[in-house]
Amino acid sequence: MSAAGKGDLTDAKKSKGNKLTETEAIERAKQGDAEAFETLYTLHKRRVYSLCLRMTANTAAAEDLTQEAFLQLFRKIGTFRGESAFSTWLHRMAVNVVLMQLRKKGLSVVPLEETIETEEETPRKELGAADAKLAGSVDRLQLQRAIDALPPGYKSIFVLHDVEGYEHNEIAEMVGCSIGNSKSQLHKARLKLRELIKTAKAQKASNR
Amino acid sequence: MTCTEFERALADIIDDESCRTVEHHQHIETCSSCESLVNDLNAISEEARFLEREAEPSARVWNSIEMALRQEGLIRGRRRVFTIFEQKRHWWRAAWLVPVAATLLVIFGVRYELTAPKEASKNISLAANDVTSDDDQQLLQTVQRRSPAMLASYEDNLRNVNSYIRDAEESAKSNPNDEEAQRILMNAYEQKAMVYEMAVDRSLP
Numbered sequence: 001m002s003a004a005g006k007g008d009l010t011d012a013k014k015s016k017g018n019k020l021t022e023t024e025a026i027e028r029a030k031q032g033d034a035e036a037f038e039t040l041y042t043l044h045k046r047r048v049y050s051l052c053l054r055m056t057a058n059t060a061a062a063e064d065l066t067q068e069a070f071l072q073l074f075r076k077i078g079t080f081r082g083e084s085a086f087s088t089w090l091h092r093m094a095v096n097v098v099l100m101q102l103r104k105k106g107l108s109v110v111p112l113e114e115t116i117e118t119e120e121e122t123p124r125k126e127l128g129a130a131d132a133k134l135a136g137s138v139d140r141l142q143l144q145r146a147i148d149a150l151p152p153g154y155k156s157i158f159v160l161h162d163v164e165g166y167e168h169n170e171i172a173e174m175v176g177c178s179i180g181n182s183k184s185q186l187h188k189a190r191l192k193l194r195e196l197i198k199t200a201k202a203q204k205a206s207n208r
Numbered sequence: 209m210t211c212t213e214f215e216r217a218l219a220d221i222i223d224d225e226s227c228r229t230v231e232h233h234q235h236i237e238t239c240s241s242c243e244s245l246v247n248d249l250n251a252i253s254e255e256a257r258f259l260e261r262e263a264e265p266s267a268r269v270w271n272s273i274e275m276a277l278r279q280e281g282l283i284r285g286r287r288r289v290f291t292i293f294e295q296k297r298h299w300w301r302a303a304w305l306v307p308v309a310a311t312l313l314v315i316f317g318v319r320y321e322l323t324a325p326k327e328a329s330k331n332i333s334l335a336a337n338d339v340t341s342d343d344d345q346q347l348l349q350t351v352q353r354r355s356p357a358m359l360a361s362y363e364d365n366l367r368n369v370n371s372y373i374r375d376a377e378e379s380a381k382s383n384p385n386d387e388e389a390q391r392i393l394m395n396a397y398e399q400k401a402m403v404y405e406m407a408v409d410r411s412l413p
């Protein structure tokens with residue numbers, strides 16, 4: 001499972017040698033130890049916050065969501081068994097909190113099912129030979145800006161798959177759509193990103 | 209195979225090369241437009257994997273979480289009452305706490321190891337803004353009823369801790385990115401919670 005694999009990239013593994021390991025912290029948090037809660041928070045805050053920030057593109061909203069995700073997790077920590085899946089468990093919870101909030105705000109988290117093929121022809125618009133190629137020159141800042149500009153439905157699926165590393169079957173379950181829909185909307189999200197980055201590049205070039 | 213046919217199949221074959229047929233491969237090799245489309249989409253997907261995960265939430269987030277955990281009784285046991293004195297740079301701000309804490313210790317023989325009962329701690333509210341909020345009044349009434357001799361001392365303590373909280377809030381507001389200021393504020397809240405906790409302990413029949 002790739003999402004669990006990505007969990008290894010959190011700060012959890014870096015904690016060795018520090019005062020509390022994650023496993024110890026989980027056990028002590030169950031006993032109500034303040035330091036243990038803080039340790040767990042410190043280990044995972046960046047990854048959870050980054051996810052929330054990417055999904056909302058708004059720091060205040062992202063902080064509220066981060067707070068809510070950790071609170072939900074800590075309230076249920078007594079029911080947590082087994083250490084290996086902790087970051088997966090936490091991250092899933094964060095995703096659910098974010099999706100729930102987006103739904104509450106009336107933002108669609110599920111992209112519309114295949115519409116009539118009107119937009120299929122649009123990616124063909126060429127912006128001139130000089131800008132035709134992106135490959136190898138997608139810089140991170142441009143990509144981040146383009147992701148921020150994606151409509152919410154596309155954004156959630158792109159972030160979950162390409163940034164967070166979830167598989168289509170996991171996304172389908174979390175977001176509540178079919179696997180096929182997840183696949184096709186991911187593709188559309190990438191096409192949209194390509195278009196956004198190309199436009200940004202063309203604008204930058206014409207401003208020179 | 210036309211470009212339209214190729215593009216229509218792309219959603220299924222872009223991430224899974226094993227699904228590509230000979231025709232797909234041939235089209236990519238002969239059509240530079242579709243070739244660059246595939247390369248671009250791959251580049252976007254690749255780059256997304258390396259987006260920074262290092263954004264850091266402000267100290268406000270943990271402070272709010274900790275406060276909620278305490279109020280809900282998920283954090284149990286003794287408070288870190290004197291952590292404020294570990295902060296060397298700002299020790300003077302808390303200097304008034306020394307006599308206050310000493311007085312409290314003498315008067316009540318504080319039972320640090322005891323936790324306030326859940327039912328009682330639910331009612332504890334960290335009223336920060338008012339000199340004497342409704343909660344403070346309620347607390348003072350309880351003290352008056354159960355141990356009237358302590359009333360003056362509690363009034364003093366609440367006044368002091370409330371003014372301390374006001375100072376800390378101002379400092380935190382004017383330095384929103386200063387973690388130190390946030391911690392001071394958190395400590396100020398803790399001090400007040402301690403006063404409440406002791407009153408509750410004290411007031412138990």
Ligand SMILES: [Zn+2]
Nearest residue numbers: 211239241242
């Ligand atoms: Zn073609």
